[in-house]
Structure formats: structure tokens, C-alpha cells
Amino acid sequence: MSAKKLGKQTFALTRPPVIRGFGSVGGGKEQEGPLGERFDVISPDDTFGQESWEKAESAMQHMALEKALERAGLTAEELDMLLAGDLLNQCVGSAFAARAWGVPFWGLYGACSTMGESLALGAMLLDGGFGQWAAAATSSHFCSAERQYRTPLEYGGQRPPTAQWTATAAGAVVLGLRGPGPRVTHVTVGKVVDKGITDANNMGAAMAPAACATLEAHFADTGRTPEDYDLILTGDLGKLGHEIVSDLMARQSLPLPRYQDCGLLLFHLEGQDVHCGASGCGCAAAVLTTTLLPGLLAGKWKRVLFCPTGALLSPTSCQQGESIPGICHAVALERGEG
């Protein structure tokens, strides 16, 4: 057992890295949502001046990191590494965004858990002595996701009540070893969990068991309880997934008193026609960078557990009758001292 390992899945960081900068970018529907005014860059034109949705997504991820670097007072050349991923086939959203930076790059695939995965790995690598500055970024785009996962927009497919709406959003953070800002204190690494859900329009139900497994592991490994957190934030389970997690955790005698889900925060559930809420890598990234980090900085919360969830399916795996595996990485964030 290494000094940093707690229990089975959790690591306690010995030099908790600090989030020194963060940036957020959102599209038109995000602008109309409850967090609309908090984005650094927001555009009612979801093309962001690009000629395809995929290129728009790369542009968004690039802008998010630009803002994060600006807040951190850094240039890209000072970054020791960038960790990023997205939902597009072969993660081209991130690869093409990274191309412009010329920064040592780790490509990740964690579906909608990517903001958690990139933040966790970046913090662990800095804590492990691998450089001074790391950036973590992710993005999703409603229009690129719809045509890849479901149907072309022009098809006008009907969305079932359990569907969620992929966020057109990107978020990025810059991690450093010193200075003021929220700190990454613990990481609970998720396992792939599959309880046999096969409905690709019900991602919340597919991912909820992974969120519960990671939360249970986190509490068992750290000896903490849900009461120790001012906020526990999963993402992006949406309305149904949030209900399932609340219910399952209560049955495990771990009721979550202050529990929210990123998928419930990005849009107005009534009035924006998003059914069960928001989804996509950009959802948790946007909530982190527009709400969670500013709230920690402002003293609204002292300690939060950020738990992005991912559904590790593909259209091909669904067509072949496979069920939907989920994953959830938990990252404990604490308000840093000035």
C-alpha cells in the first residue's frame, strides 16, 4: 500500500494541486439557461464562426483553455501538459483544439466523465512531481453529438421523456502546485459498472449505478460521510439518474443531504424542452467552471465532491445489443486559503 492510497480506489494528494484558472464557453441554449450569465464566452451562434459543428466544438475547447490560461496568468508555453477528451469519434474535438497549442498532450476518453478524469489525472501527475502546470479540458456540442449518436438534426427525431440534451459547452482548468485557489485533495478512481440498461435514451439510469459505486467507495476509503461535504455534485445524470442515486444511496444508509447533479443545473427543466436535463462532456465542465469553482472561491462552499459520470457506449455497441457501461470519477475539492 502506497502512502497516498486510501482503501481500494482513492488517493489522497500529498501536495494538493490548486486550480489557478478556469474558463467556460457555452452556446445559445446555454445562454438562455440558469447559468447563462456566468459563462466567460457565450454565443447565440452555435457555429462559433466555424464551417462545421465539429470544428465549432474544437474552437470552443480552445477558447475555454484560453480563458483558463488568462485567469491563471500563464502562457500555453508554460504548461507542462494538457489532458483532454470529448465525445466525438476519435476525440477529434480535443485533438484539433490541442494542435494549435503545441503543448505536451494526453488524450483521454471518459465520455461525460472526462472533466473528472482530466482534472484527477492532471492533479495526480502534478502531485507526483511531473511538472508545475497542467491543464484539463473537455467539450461537447449538441449538433455534433446528435448526428453522431442519434440522427441528423434535419431528421427531426422525437425525443423520449428520459432523453437528455447534450450541452453545447466547453470547460478548461489550469492546475498549479502553489498559490491561492480551490485545491484537489482526493481522487476516487471509478470502475466500469454495467447493470444491464440497454436504452441509449436513458443514460441517467445507465450511469447512476457507477455514480453510486464511486460514492460508496469514496466514503468507505476516506472514512468520510456525505455530511462532510457542503455539496456533492454528480454529472450528468439528469432528473431520473439523480432520483436513482438519491434512492440507492439512502438504501445504503448513506443519504445525500446536499446533493445536486450537473445535468439539472445547466438548463431550465421546465421551459427549455430538455426532458431529463443536460448531458455531454461539456455539461459537468460548464457547471464546474461557471458555478462550482466560483462558489468555492466566494466561500459559498468549503468542501465539495465533484463526480462526473460517463456512459461508455457507442452507437455500434448499442446496435449490437450491448448494455451501457458507466463510469464515475470523484474529485474532492476544498476551498484554499488565500
Add this chain to the structure above:
Amino acid sequence: MSAKKLGKQTFALTRPPVIRGFGSVGGGKEQEGPLGERFDVISPDDTFGQESWEKAESAMQHMALEKALERAGLTAEELDMLLAGDLLNQCVGSAFAARAWGVPFWGLYGACSTMGESLALGAMLLDGGFGQWAAAATSSHFCSAERQYRTPLEYGGQRPPTAQWTATAAGAVVLGLRGPGPRVTHVTVGKVVDKGITDANNMGAAMAPAACATLEAHFADTGRTPEDYDLILTGDLGKLGHEIVSDLMARQSLPLPRYQDCGLLLFHLEGQDVHCGASGCGCAAAVLTTTLLPGLLAGKWKRVLFCPTGALLSPTSCQQGESIPGICHAVALERGEG
């Protein structure tokens, strides 16, 4: 500057992790190739008993890790983490393979550089104090790749002379902190490099500049020269990419005296109709686990530089007229003492 950082892109591991186990799986064409007899598991039936090529790929990756664990004398429960990725959309080859293990999981996307990325990150995390045991795995399958990237097999499309043949292969390694075996001493993290190649049937040319950039960075950062390595092994550039790297490095006054490419080793270039050679995540993984690691153990080489290369394109990015970004991560391996 942290103690482990050398120059701009390289990290020197302070407790060089040891490759304690490795496993390799190959298909029918690989069996007929020059490395055919060295695979742990080889099957003339490329379905591996599964009902789809994608499920066959997951099964292969699972078997490779099974063999690696067996050689390391470990059970999956003892692993602190598994790092894996593949070429399939949303990396389902790895996600479904990981589902069965119940091991904390980091999903990666590095295209054909994934064996380098997973090995590098696994070694860095162990060196950083994050556990005792990490596994790294990847896979590719000719039949799942052809229908995803190019055309269905039944179409019988003509392959241009610069094309490479995606390996039906998987490889896995188990890393630990102690004991005998080859050690990971240095990692040079690649940047995304794009010199404007747009021909998706000429991946070698697209990835060669990334390989050169990483090799140059490695030598500049470490103060080593190509002469310091008994073998430099890129992968999977194939015949044309190997020529380009040889030429470009010589022009940089860094000629590579003992240089090979994984894409040239897996198949018989004459007689197996593979044109420029092998490609796919499984190519570098198979050469590592069938040839490089056994050679290090047998004393054939003392110090090698393993540099898998990835082309970070997607069919969509090509259709949209984008050029092909490449990446290459370099991992220095040294023969360990008994």
C-alpha cells in the same frame, strides 16, 4: 521546474517502475507473419468466438491482460488501476474489456500511440506514489477498423500503395514498483504535430513529423544521442514513414543507427500484401509484448526507446477536409537487474 522534469517534454522517473508481466494476442494474419510464433494467444479465427468484430477486439484485449497478470503472478483485484484505449468509436473495445475486470479504470485515446501513452501514464502514476500495480492495454482489429475508417470488408475496396494493414492484435503490460524486469526510466510526452498531410491512406507520412519532433525533444531534453540506445522503435509508421523519419533525423544531425518501426516487423512486407506495413494500436502493443520485452529480458538489448505514433484523425475530420494531426510518446526502457 520539478525535479523529474528534463528540458521541455521529458520526465525522468525517480523510482523507475518495472514491467512485471506482459501478454500478447494475435489473429490469423499475424500468425503467418514473422512474429507469429511469439504470441501468447494466437487464433486463425479472427472472431475469437465472438459474434462481432468489435466484441472480438474486446475479447482479445481481455485475454492479453489475463496473460500479463498471469506472468506477473497477480490477480486483477491487486491492480490499483488499468489504463487502456483503442481505435473504435468511443473506445468501446477497451470499455467492454475493462467491464469484466472491476478495476479502477482510466480510458485513454491516443490512436496508435496508445500503448506508449498507457505505459507512460501508468509508470508515471506509480512513480508518483499512486499505488503499487498498474496495467496498460490496447488493441486493434483489422475488420472493426476497416468498416469504421474505410469501407466494409465486403466492398472489396482497392488499397493504395501507401496503405498499411491494421493489426488484429492486443497487448497488455503489468507495471510494479519492485522486482526484476525491464524498467521505464524516461517518458517524453508528445505534442500534437500536423504538417498538412490530408491523405488518410498515407498515415506513415502524416505521423512521421510527430515521431521526429518527439525524438528530437527526447535527445535535447535528456542530453542523450541516438547512439545511447541499442534500439529505437517507432510505431506504426510503416515503410514510407520509417524512410521519412530516417531522412529527417539525419538532416537534423541525429542519424538513427539502430532504428526500426513496429509497422515493419509484424508482417512480411513481401508476400502478405500489406503494402507499407502494419498499423493499429495493436501493432506497437504486439511488437512490445512479443519482441521488445522478451528481448530486453533475454539481454538482446540493454536500453531501448519505444515510440508509438498515433494519427489523431477521424473519418469525419477527413471528410471535412482537415489534415491529419499526429502524436508520438517516447518511453525509455532499460534492462533491469535480476
